Amino acid sequence: MVQHVGIIGAGQMGNGIAHVFAVAGYDVLLSDINEEALNKAKAKIEINLQRQVSKGLITADVAAAAQSRITTTTGLDGFGEVDLAIEAATENEQVKIAIFKELCPKLKPEAILATNTSSISITRLASTTDRPEKFIGLHFMNPVPVMKLVELIRGIATSEETYHTAEIFIEKIGKLTANSEDFPAFIVNRLLLPMINEAIYTLYEGVGSVESIDKAMRLGANHPMGPLQLADFIGLDTCLSIMQVLYEGLADTKYRPCPLLVKYVEAGWIGRKVGRGFYDYRGDEPVPTR
Numbered sequence: 001m002v003q004h005v006g007i008i009g010a011g012q013m014g015n016g017i018a019h020v021f022a023v024a025g026y027d028v029l030l031s032d033i034n035e036e037a038l039n040k041a042k043a044k045i046e047i048n049l050q051r052q053v054s055k056g057l058i059t060a061d062v063a064a065a066a067q068s069r070i071t072t073t074t075g076l077d078g079f080g081e082v083d084l085a086i087e088a089a090t091e092n093e094q095v096k097i098a099i100f101k102e103l104c105p106k107l108k109p110e111a112i113l114a115t116n117t118s119s120i121s122i123t124r125l126a127s128t129t130d131r132p133e134k135f136i137g138l139h140f141m142n143p144v145p146v147m148k149l150v151e152l153i154r155g156i157a158t159s160e161e162t163y164h165t166a167e168i169f170i171e172k173i174g175k176l177t178a179n180s181e182d183f184p185a186f187i188v189n190r191l192l193l194p195m196i197n198e199a200i201y202t203l204y205e206g207v208g209s210v211e212s213i214d215k216a217m218r219l220g221a222n223h224p225m226g227p228l229q230l231a232d233f234i235g236l237d238t239c240l241s242i243m244q245v246l247y248e249g250l251a252d253t254k255y256r257p258c259p260l261l262v263k264y265v266e267a268g269w270i271g272r273k274v275g276r277g278f279y280d281y282r283g284d285e286p287v288p289t290r
C-alpha cells in the first residue's frame with residue numbers, strides 16, 4: 001500500500017507532482033538541493049491550489065489539507081519512510097544516476113523507485129540502482145495539476161507487480177495512463193519534440209517570425225499553445241536534452257537539434273522558468289525575442 005511519497009527535484013514538475021499527490025490524500029516529502037527551489041515550489045503549489053479553489057475544482061478545506069501534507073527537505077534522510085520515490089530532477093543522466101546512488105541505500109527494500117524522465121532509457125537508469133525490478137518510468141505532463149496523462153514505461157527488468165502497483169496508484173490520483181515501450185523519449189516526446197524542433201528550424205530559416213509560427217499553429221491546427229510558447233513552457237534546456245537523447249539514441253539526422261535551440265540554451269535563455277526564451281516574460285506581456 002502506497003501512502004507516503006517522496007519526490008526528488010522541486011522544479012516545475014516536482015511541485016506539480018507534489019500538488020496532485022497531496023490533493024489525493026498522500027503524505028508528500030519534497031526534496032531539492034536548493035532551498036530557494038523548495039520555497040518557490042511551496043509558493044507555486046499554494047497559488048495553483050487557490051487557482052483550483054477559485055475554479056470550483058476543489059474546496060478550500062481540501063487545499064488547506066493538501067498543503068499540510070507536504071513537507072520539504074534539502075536532504076534525502078526522510079526517504080526511509082516513503083513507499084514510492086519519484087525522481088524529478090534536471091533532465092541529465094549523470095544527475096539522475098548520482099541521485100539514485102545516494103538515495104537507494106536510504107530507501108526501504110520494498111519501496112518503488114520511479115523517474116519522471118522525459119526521454120532517458122528506463123532500463124539504463126534502472127541498471128544503476130539496487131532495484132531494477134522495482135524501478136519504473138512515470139512520465140507526468142506539464143502542468144501536472146491540469147494534464148490528464150501519465151505515460152508508464154517498463155524497463156527490461158521492471159516486474160509485473162511494480163507496473164501493476166504504479167498503474168493502480170496513478171489511477172487513484174485521478175490520472176489516466178498510456179503504456180509506452182522503453183525507447184528514446186517514449187511516445188509523447190517522440191512526436192512532440194520533433195514538432196517543436198521543426199518550429200525552431202522554421203524560425204531559424206526565416207519561414208516565419210516567433211509570433212506568426214505560434215499563431216499559425218494555435219489557429220491553424222488548434223494547438224492550445226504555439227510550439228515556441230510551448231518550448232518556453234517546457235524549458236529549452238529540457239527540450240534540447242530530449243532532442244539529444246533522440247538524436248543519439250536513434251542515430252538519425254532527422255532528430256538533429258536546431259542550432260538556434262542550442263544557441264538559446266547556451267545564452268541561458270531557457271524559457272519561462274528564467275523569464276526569457278523565445279519570448280521575454282519580464283514585462284506585463286510576453287514579447288518575442290526575435
Ligand SMILES: CC(=O)CC(=O)SCCNC(=O)CCNC(=O)[C@H](O)C(C)(C)COP(=O)(O)OP(=O)(O)OC[C@H]1O[C@@H](n2cnc3c(N)ncnc32)[C@H](O)[C@@H]1OP(=O)(O)O
Nearest residue numbers: 048051052118140141142143145146188189192224225234
Ligand atoms: C516535455 C515533456 O516531457 C512532456 C510534456 O509535459 S509536454 C507539454 C504538455 N503540455 C501541453 O502541451 C500544454 C499545452 N497547453 C495547454 O494545454 C493549456 O494552454 C494549459 C492547460 C496549460 C492552460 O490552459 P488555459 O485554459 O490557458 O488555462 P489558464 O487558467 O488560462 O492557465 C494559464 C496559466 O496557468 C497554468 N495553469 C492553469 N491551471 C493550472 C494548475 N491547476 N496548476 C498549474 N498550472 C496551471 C498554465 O500553465 C498557465 O501558466 P501561467 O500562470 O504561468 O501563465
Ligand SMILES: NC(=O)C1=CN([C@@H]2O[C@H](COP(=O)(O)OP(=O)(O)OC[C@H]3O[C@@H](n4cnc5c(N)ncnc54)[C@H](OP(=O)(O)O)[C@@H]3O)[C@@H](O)[C@H]2O)C=CC1
Nearest residue numbers: 009011012013032033034037088089090091117118142234
Ligand atoms: N518541463 C516539462 O515540461 C517536463 C519535464 N519532465 C522531466 O521532469 C524532470 C524535471 O523537469 P523540470 O521540473 O521541468 O525541471 P526544472 O529545471 O524546473 O527543475 C529541476 C529541479 O531539480 C533540481 N535538482 C538538480 N539536481 C538535483 C539533485 N541532485 N537533487 C535534487 N534536486 C536537484 C534543480 O535544482 P537547480 O535548479 O538548483 O539545479 C531544479 O530545482 C526532468 O527529467 C524533465 O525531463 C517531464 C515532463 C514534462
